[in-house]
Every structure is written in structure tokens, then in C-alpha cells.
Amino acid sequence: MYWENELEQLERRDLERLQLERLMTSLRQAANSPHYGRVPEITRALATGLKSIAQIDELPFTTKEDLRKDFPWGFLATDKRDVVRLHSSSGTTGNPVAVYHNRHDLSSWANLMARSMYAAGVRDTDVFQNICGYGLFTGGLGFQYGAEKLGCISIPAGAGNSLRQIKLMCDFGTSVAHAIPSYLGRLFDVFNEERLDPRRDTRLHTLVIGAEPHTEEHRRRIEEMFGVKAYNSFGLSEMNGPGVAFECTEQNGLHIWEDAYVVEIIDPISLQPVADGETDELVMTTLDRQAMPIIRYRTRDLTRFLAGPCACGRTHRRIDRISGRSDDMFIIKGCNVFPMQIEGVLMKLPEVGDDYRINLETIEDQDEMIVEVEVKAEWFRGDLAFLDRLQRHITRLIRDEVLVRPLIKLVEPGSIPKAEGKAVRVFDRRSK
Amino acid sequence: MSYQVSIFLENKIGRLEKVTAVLKDAAINIRSIHLNHTANGWGILNLVVSDPELAQQRLNAKGMSAALREIVVVSMADRPGGLDELLKDIVRAGVNFTNAYGRAASGGDSAFLVIDVEDIPGARAKLAEVGLEMLADRQVYGS
Numbered sequence: 001m002y003w004e005n006e007l008e009q010l011e012r013r014d015l016e017r018l019q020l021e022r023l024m025t026s027l028r029q030a031a032n033s034p035h036y037g038r039v040p041e042i043t044r045a046l047a048t049g050l051k052s053i054a055q056i057d058e059l060p061f062t063t064k065e066d067l068r069k070d071f072p073w074g075f076l077a078t079d080k081r082d083v084v085r086l087h088s089s090s091g092t093t094g095n096p097v098a099v100y101h102n103r104h105d106l107s108s109w110a111n112l113m114a115r116s117m118y119a120a121g122v123r124d125t126d127v128f129q130n131i132c133g134y135g136l137f138t139g140g141l142g143f144q145y146g147a148e149k150l151g152c153i154s155i156p157a158g159a160g161n162s163l164r165q166i167k168l169m170c171d172f173g174t175s176v177a178h179a180i181p182s183y184l185g186r187l188f189d190v191f192n193e194e195r196l197d198p199r200r201d202t203r204l205h206t207l208v209i210g211a212e213p214h215t216e217e218h219r220r221r222i223e224e225m226f227g228v229k230a231y232n233s234f235g236l237s238e239m240n241g242p243g244v245a246f247e248c249t250e251q252n253g254l255h256i257w258e259d260a261y262v263v264e265i266i267d268p269i270s271l272q273p274v275a276d277g278e279t280d281e282l283v284m285t286t287l288d289r290q291a292m293p294i295i296r297y298r299t300r301d302l303t304r305f306l307a308g309p310c311a312c313g314r315t316h317r318r319i320d321r322i323s324g325r326s327d328d329m330f331i332i333k334g335c336n337v338f339p340m341q342i343e344g345v346l347m348k349l350p351e352v353g354d355d356y357r358i359n360l361e362t363i364e365d366q367d368e369m370i371v372e373v374e375v376k377a378e379w380f381r382g383d384l385a386f387l388d389r390l391q392r393h394i395t396r397l398i399r400d401e402v403l404v405r406p407l408i409k410l411v412e413p414g415s416i417p418k419a420e421g422k423a424v425r426v427f428d429r430r431s432k
Numbered sequence: 433m434s435y436q437v438s439i440f441l442e443n444k445i446g447r448l449e450k451v452t453a454v455l456k457d458a459a460i461n462i463r464s465i466h467l468n469h470t471a472n473g474w475g476i477l478n479l480v481v482s483d484p485e486l487a488q489q490r491l492n493a494k495g496m497s498a499a500l501r502e503i504v505v506v507s508m509a510d511r512p513g514g515l516d517e518l519l520k521d522i523v524r525a526g527v528n529f530t531n532a533y534g535r536a537a538s539g540g541d542s543a544f545l546v547i548d549v550e551d552i553p554g555a556r557a558k559l560a561e562v563g564l565e566m567l568a569d570r571q572v573y574g575s
Contacts, residue, residue: 375440377492377495377496377497380497380499382498382499383438383476383499383501384476384531387440387474409473410474412495412497413495413496414495415442
């Protein structure tokens with residue numbers, strides 16, 4: 001009935017005992033790394049031991065800034081020879097963040113991924129098409145290895161090229177696909193342009209959607225378009241990638257795999273846990289990672305625990321879909337973007353004024369990032385070609401920085417309101 | 433040397449009128465207008481006016497991006513085929529332009545064509561070689 005019958009149905013008490021045991025192993029492992037080796041609370045916890053999993057609150061948090069500061073190898077807790085894979089995601093400014101895995105880590109991740117897909121009803125009889133970027137983005141390889149572990153025929157289709165996606169679906173009878181939600185509207189349009197109806201002309205029965213915040217209404221729309229069940233997937237590269245939390249066929253919250261992670265929800269100001277059911281910042285600790293254990297990672301994602309047992313019988317707690325961020329990061333086309341990254345690019349250009357605005361909009365069912373930029377009056381020579389070149393130049397620089405191609409809109413100097421205090425630079429008007 | 437005033441404009445209601453209001457207040461006469469819009473929501477307004485320096489100064493003072501850009505202005509006959517004859521000469525001269533716009537002079541049978549080229553001195557020399565008449569500032573800016 002489950003991918004791992006015993007583990008997925010562990011009584012709370014047993015689950016917490018397993019967590020505590022694994023946490024101590026993780027701390028011992030983490031202490032090998034330059035970063036955690038110098039954290040006194042970890043040394044102390046290892047010396048005196050922890051009596052319950054609740055005592056995790058005696059350990060300090062780890063932030064993205066920490067990962068950035070100790071980039072690239074400061075969190076390495078094994079011999080470098082052991083490492084077999086590296087993923088990297090964007091940081092706020094300067095250094096990105098690197099996450100490395102040894103064979104054990106990859107196998108554990110693939111297992112969590114297989115468990116997640118199984119919970120959403122995917123079986124080894126399915127043909128699985130992974131419509132997302134491979135490479136540094138964890139959604140590609142994460143789903144690929146999970147689907148192979150589960151035993152699906154797994155098609156590494158990659159992102160984009162809708163006509164090819166549709167052809168693959170039709171040729172091989174794809175029954176399950178994974179994609180970011182904002183792409184599926186576009187794919188549906190191409191089905192229509194080709195006079196095809198995914199409900200009639202494909203064997204799709206399940207879509208897995210994730211890597212982008214989306215609403216319940218958006219999910220229902222996707223289900224309607226494709227005539228499928230769509231399941232929400234949550235993950236972040238610091239915690240492996242996809243396979244951290246996943247919806248089961250009840251479609252009522254995402255089971256977060258508590259044998260692999262300690263999960264807390266805290267108030268980002270007081271840093272204290274919030275009452276059960278309150279929405280706040282998700283904090284996670286890895287329990288089954290060797291090359292790079294991370295203790296109490298501040299994900300900045302906002303969510304809450306859903307109360308009560310799930311009808312599916314799994315005992316791992318459920319979190320609600322992610323409702324936002326406790327920092328100013330936004331996600332577009334599956335990529336994490338910090339406004340500071342864009343500011344960093346713009347402020348290096350002498351032609352560009354200090355004020356800018358980032359508009360996130362839905363244009364023809366596609367999410368777009370529109371960056372409004374002021375051209376300084378003293379750089380203006382009355383020359384169309386110059387402005388055209390500048391526009392293309394900015395587009396390329398931002399694309400290289402955040403991996404999303406922006407639409408650059410040059411505006412008149414002084415037309416963007418001056419920043420006062422903490423300026424709001426990002427206007428999210430995407431249709432939900 | 434003649435100049436046009438080039439102004440960076442967003443494609444929004446009222447932007448062009450903001451420019452003309454400034455020129456009106458400075459009693460500057462517009463002799464020719466050309467609006468160049470891109471698909472990106474902005475464009476450049478090119479104006480031949482009676483006093484380009486003053487126009488630029490007043491527009492800049494209002495926070496607008498206005499620049500003076502040197503142009504070549506050639507005369508042509510104000511009758512059917514006039515532009516074609518002129519262009520044949522320009523082709524013969526081997527001058528490539530990136531932008532062109534014109535107007536008819538009032539009360540006469542002549543008109544002028546403003547052309548925007550990369551290499552102004554080179555273009556002047558080539559146009560003179562094929563015998564084309566370039567207008568003096570006084571004729572371009574009007575009285």
C-alpha cells in the first residue's frame with residue numbers, strides 16, 4: 001500500500017525516537033565539517049547528548065548566508081573523494097550556494113522521491129515524462145532518479161519545446177508528467193494550436209507540479225485542462241531538492257518526510273516555535289545526509305502544519321502549500337530570484353539610474369519578469385540604436401545572473417518613484 | 433551644422449503633449465516632427481525646431497531626456513516624383529541613412545528631407561559630390 005510500509009506508518013513516539021537517533025548521527029557527521037566543527041552548541045550536544053527531539057532548539061540556526069559564506073566546501077562533512085554530485089542554486093549576491101552529495105545521499109534522495117511519487121499514485125507501470133530543466137536545477141535529476149527507482153519508464157524530456165513534449169507524450173503514452181505550474185498553461189495552448197486535446201489524445205492521468213508557489217485554484221484549473229489529478233511537490237536544493245514533502249492521493253496537504261528531516265515552524269523575529277497550525281517560517285534539519293548535513297536551516301518559506309491524521313494512514317505530518325516567503329526572494333519559471341541580484345547587475349551599469357522596478361506579470365498564460373529601468377539623461381544621445389543595444393545588454397546580464405530571461409522596459413528618468421526606507425521593488429501581479 | 437532635438441519618450445498618454453507644452457511656453461516653433469516607436473513601450477521623438485539649443489535646455493530642465501543630434505537636410509521639389517529624384521541622387525552618392533523624415537516648405541514649391549546618418553561629414557561630402565543642395569541652418573530652422 002505504501003512505498004515503505006513500516007516507515008510511513010510509524011507511531012509518533014517511534015518516529016521521534018528514530019529522529020533523535022538520526023539527529024545524533026547527523027550531528028556527529030556535521031561536526032566533521034569546517035562550519036559545524038566550530039559551533040560550540042554542537043560540540044556540547046555531542047558531549048552531553050540530547051534527551052528528546054524537542055531539544056533541537058538548543059542548536060543554532062543555519063542560514064543561506066552561512067552557506068554562502070562558507071562556499072564552496074565549508075559544509076563538507078566527508079572526505080572530498082566521497083562526493084559524487086554537486087548542485088548549486090543562486091545566492092542573494094556574490095557567491096551562490098553549493099550542495100554536495102555522496103552515494104548514500106543520492107540513494108536516500110532517490111528513495112524519498114520514489115516514496116513521494118508512489119504516495120501520489122505513480123507506479124512502475126507508468127511512463128513518466130520529466131518536463132523540467134536538467135543541470136544544476138534539482139528538479140531534473142531529482143525526479144529522474146526517483147522515477148527510475150520507482151521503476152517507471154522515465155523520459156528526461158527537459159524544459160520547453162512544447163511540440164516535442166507533445167510528440168513524446170503521444171509516441172510513448174506518457175501517463176505521468178512533472179512540470180512547473182506556469183508552463184502547463186503554455187503547453188495546453190500548444191495542444192490546442194495543434195488541434196489536440198490532452199484529455200482525449202494522451203494517456204496522462206497524473207501531473208506533478210512544484211518548484212513554484214501556486215494556489216489551489218491554479219491546481220484545479222490545471223486538472224481541468226488536462227483531465228488529470230495534479231499533485232503538489234515541495235523541495236529546496238539545500239534539503240536535496242524535490243522529494244522533501246509531497247501530496248498523497250488525498251490532496252490535502254503535503255506529507256513532509258520526518259524520518260529524513262526534523263521539521264520546525266518558527267517566528268522569524270522571536271525565533272521561537274509558533275503554536276501548531278500557525279503559519280510561519282519552515283526550519284529543517286537533514287537526518288539522512290552524510291556529505292552535507294544541515295542543521296536547523298531557515299528555509300524562509302512560509303507554511304503551517306495541518307492538524308490531525310491524514311486519511312491515507314501515513315503518520316508523517318502534513319504542511320500546507322507554501323504561502324510566501326519571509327524574505328524578498330521570489331520564484332519565477334522555477335528559478336529563485338533575489339531582487340538584490342538584479343540590483344547588483346543594474347548598479348554596475350553607468351547608463352542606468354538608481355531606481356528600478358520588477359513587475360511579475362502573466363502575459364498570455366506565461367509568467368514574465370519585467371524590469372523597468374531608467375536611462376540617465378546624460379547618457380541619452382538621441383540614438384535609437386544605442387538604447388536598443390543597452391536593452392539587449394541588460395537582458396543578457398540579468399539572464400546570466402538569475403537564469404531567467406527578463407523583459408527590460410526602459411523608462412524616462414524620474415518616472416519610477418524614489419526609494420524611501422526599504423523600497424518595495426517587486427510587484428507581483430501574476431494571475432493566481 | 434543643423435541639429436534635431438531627440439527626446440526619449442515612453443509610449444503613454446500625454447507624454448508627447450508634455451513636450452509640446454514646454455516648447456509652446458518657450459515660443460519655439462516646430463518645423464517637422466517624427467515619432468519613432470519600438471515594440472518595447474518606448475521610442476524617440478525627433479523634432480526640427482526654430483531654436484534647438486533652447487528647446488533642449490528647457491526640456492532637460494523639466495527632467496526630460498533630450499539630446500541634440502546632428503542631421504543632414506537636403507532640399508527636394510514639392511511635386512510628384514520629387515522624393516524619388518532626391519533618393520536616386522542619394523543612392524548614387526552611396527549614402528545609407530538610419531532615419532528620414534520631411535516636410536514641405538510653406539508657400540513655395542520646395543520641401544526638405546531630414547536624414548540621420550552615422551558619418552555626417554562623410555555623408556555631406558558624398559552628397560555634395562553628386563550636386564545635392566544641403567540646407568543652411570537658417571533655412572532648416574526657419575525664421
